[in-house]
Amino acid sequence: DIQMTQSPSSLSASVGDRVTITCRASQTISSYLNWYQQKPGKAPDVLIYGASSLQSGVPSRFSGSGSGTDFTLTISSLQPEDFATYFCQQSYSPPWTFGQGTKVEIK
Amino acid sequence: QVQLVQSGAEVKKPGASVKVSCKASGYTFTNYVIHWVRQAPGQRLEWMGWSNVGKGNTKYSQEFQDRVTITRDTSASTAYMELSSLRSEDTALYYCARGVDYGGFSYFDYWGQGTLVLVSS
8 A cells, every 4th residue: 555644743833824734655656646624523625636736616825746756735825714634645546545634723 | 516415423332334325416426436435533534445336336445345345326326335343443434525537636526524433332
């Protein structure tokens, strides 16, 4: 199975900050990498698919980059509604696997 | 609008089975795949398997191969996930999610609200 490792596991940031979360795959996955946001008590919502494509309806402050084994999710200017947990997920080969999550908290 | 509505919480004893349903609406049920993903307390999301609703075939994670059965009823636009031989480690929130393939990339674009399965003696 492909192992997905995110860093950091948590971070504290202020509204307006630029936030970067990284995700590393245990083997190359080309661009088959998706990012999700999950708020407490809710199901995840997709933000980015194919490493860098913005899902319809997602604010443009979210962006994704990377290919191969190293990927990044960037929030250009953190908003109050962005405090949540973020997961990466590979869809290169089954079983689809997820990162352990990065919790973004208010500083 | 697309909705996936799951059945309610379940409490089961070790060794029992549980069957969770996921009713789809707002789209053509047979045109998409339905995945099942679980989230145990403090653990990462874990993919269990999928049902290709239109073709009727399934694929399971080896982790659950021996214990999970995913089925669907196209007339009711409902997918089901049954997990047997339950143990305390199966206590988790179980989600169904619609799988979409866009530009060659697969991802989960809509999720159910989750079904809590508590395994306790």
